[in-house]
Amino acid sequence: MAALVQAEMAAAELRQQLLAWWEVHGRQAIPWKRRPDGHPPQPGEPLDPYPIWVAEVMLQQTQLQVALPFWRRWIAAWPTREALAAADEHDVLLLWQGLGYYSRARRLRQGARQLLGQPWPRDLEGWLALTGIGRSTAGSILSSAFDLPFAILDGNVKRVLARLTASPRPPARQLAGFWQLSERLLDPRRPRAFNQALMDLGATVCTPRNPSCGRCPWQGHCAAYAAGDPAAYPVKDAPRPLPFQVIGVGVVLNGAGEVLIDQRLNEGLLGGLWEFPGGKQEPGEAITATIARELREELAIEAEVGEELISLEHAYSHKRLRFVVHLCRWRSGEPLPLASQQVRWVRPEQLAEFPFPAANARIIAALQERLARAGAAPVGAGPEPLHPEQSRPAA
Numbered sequence: 001m002a003a004l005v006q007a008e009m010a011a012a013e014l015r016q017q018l019l020a021w022w023e024v025h026g027r028q029a030i031p032w033k034r035r036p037d038g039h040p041p042q043p044g045e046p047l048d049p050y051p052i053w054v055a056e057v058m059l060q061q062t063q064l065q066v067a068l069p070f071w072r073r074w075i076a077a078w079p080t081r082e083a084l085a086a087a088d089e090h091d092v093l094l095l096w097q098g099l100g101y102y103s104r105a106r107r108l109r110q111g112a113r114q115l116l117g118q119p120w121p122r123d124l125e126g127w128l129a130l131t132g133i134g135r136s137t138a139g140s141i142l143s144s145a146f147d148l149p150f151a152i153l154d155g156n157v158k159r160v161l162a163r164l165t166a167s168p169r170p171p172a173r174q175l176a177g178f179w180q181l182s183e184r185l186l187d188p189r190r191p192r193a194f195n196q197a198l199m200d201l202g203a204t205v206c207t208p209r210n211p212s213c214g215r216c217p218w219q220g221h222c223a224a225y226a227a228g229d230p231a232a233y234p235v236k237d238a239p240r241p242l243p244f245q246v247i248g249v250g251v252v253l254n255g256a257g258e259v260l261i262d263q264r265l266n267e268g269l270l271g272g273l274w275e276f277p278g279g280k281q282e283p284g285e286a287i288t289a290t291i292a293r294e295l296r297e298e299l300a301i302e303a304e305v306g307e308e309l310i311s312l313e314h315a316y317s318h319k320r321l322r323f324v325v326h327l328c329r330w331r332s333g334e335p336l337p338l339a340s341q342q343v344r345w346v347r348p349e350q351l352a353e354f355p356f357p358a359a360n361a362r363i364i365a366a367l368q369e370r371l372a373r374a375g376a377a378p379v380g381a382g383p384e385p386l387h388p389e390q391s392r393p394a395a
């Protein structure tokens with residue numbers, strides 16, 4: 001019992017210290033945490049959940065400063081869930097371009113359709129029913145919008161709590177304990193302010209490298225600080241090497257100077273985005289053979305694989321890829337979307353109108369530079385012009 005009372009006293013002191021620090025040093029100007037008139041809400045005063053929800057989904061994989069301009073453009077384009085529900089998926093993906101993890105954009109639109117005509121959820125279950133919303137995002141939306149006492153446990157909070165307690169195991173291995181701690185610390189009278197303060201502390205003071213312990217309101221309670229090496233926390237498991245794959249990519253041009261692109265299936269990584277066709281190199285296969293094979297298997301076309309345009313590497317959280325991109329000349333066959341939603345021939349200057357994954361932006365830049373260098377001259381496998389009848393195949 002004495003230990004419980006002591007723990008509660010420590011929690012009360014930690015809350016008070018954190019909120020006092022936040023009043024002065026917190027990130028008070030975050031637009032979705034303010035009323036429409038720009039003033040901070042009173043305790044318990046509800047805010048519009050829509051802009052908060054959009055921001056929370058953007059912030060799942062992106063830092064605040066990066067997400068802010070995207071959020072502003074998004075809210076200007078679709079200021080309400082009704083507007084988002086009616087939006088074209090193509091436009092939604094295009095606006096998201098550059099934020100990565102595109103399934104988040106499609107899920108926001110899907111969620112807007114799901115919630116249409118209903119009151120905004122005020123419990124965890126209501127938010128968890130939306131695809132891609134986890135407990136921490138749901139807790140953050142509920143506390144931010146309605147000032148309800150739901151705890152959060154995002155990456156910043158895990159790091160702060162791991163250091164506060166000098167936890168000997170990685171947070172992912174003791175999530176239940178971390179959730180309990182976050183709930184115990186949460187200020188039931190000011191949950192909105194407390195959660196924001198905790199996130200702000202992690203983002204601005206208790207940073208991943210070189211935490212500024214001299215400016216920290218929790219220094220006196222922090223076990224990692226007392227141990228002398230706060231940056232050693234959170235303890236991490238040894239990293240596993242990422243699998244590596246080489247991807248052959250064909251930038252296929254026809255005689256009219258159009259380039260062939262295809263739209264990925266909606267399911268899976270980068271679903272719904274556009275890309276240049278290609279695929280994995282098989283063991284012992286020359287990259288030009290990979291590209292010719294992929295074009296045949298996935299688009300039913302024959303193409304002559306020409307010079308290399310660019311080679312680049314891109315790391316995802318679960319794998320590393322090297323894209324080896326070659327210019328190709330279309331020879332025969334009407335392109336068919338055998339492994340994609342649709343295929344299209346487009347003018348190179350139209351490529352900006354399509355949402356592409358980040359790695360493709362460099363391919364597009366290299367193509368445009370190559371075309372600019374070549375002027376009106378044909379690029380690709382050679383100077384031979386295509387037969388006029390082959391110059392504009394149907395998409």
Ligand code: SF4
Pocket residue numbers: 160163164205206207211212213216217218219220222223224225230
């Ligand atoms: S004292 Fe240092 S390590 Fe501990 S919570 Fe504060 S900033 Fe983080």
